[in-house]
Amino acid sequence: MLRTIDGFHRDDAGDWVAELSCLHGQHVRHQPPFRERPWVLTESGRAEHVGTALDCPLCDRAELPGGLGLARTAGPFDEKTLPAGLRRDHRIADRTWGVLRVLDGSVHLAMATDPPLRRRIGAGDEQPIPPGIVHHVRLSGPARLAVDFLVSPASPRGTGP
Secondary structure (H helix, E strand, O other): OEEEEEEEEEOOOOOEEEEEOOOOEEEOOOEOOOEOOHHHHOHHHHHHHOOOEEEOHHHHOOOOOOOOEEEEEEEEEEOOOOOHHHHOOEOOOOOOEEEEEEEEOEEEEEEOOOOOEEEEEEOOOEEEEOOOOOEEEEEOOOOEEEEEEEEOOOOOOOOOO
């Protein structure tokens, strides 16, 4: 899944990490001949790459980034109150993750990740949903579910020193 680079920071070892619009971080190292990224070595090179796309395999696996906080919860919903918008293809806003929580019964979730994820989720289970990924929910009989929306705490973004 292609994501936008929002900024950069250094990790504890001093390596550069791209801060992605999906809220994941990804190392961007210049290690010739395996990785040719000389731009990461200069402040101007990093600045030129803010806003460009980088593949995020963690989003394709729907791996929730660490350090997120709860912004709000939608639901709980049941088979009678589940909004029509959740039953058809829709997306979660940029820079926001969803976590589908099944409280009772079971639901089917389909996500347009690469490869596509299709999963039956039972009571007590949850499934992270990355920002911007097309998905929909289908109930399997009586069920109750809620969706938590998670965001990153406010932090300054930039190209770093």
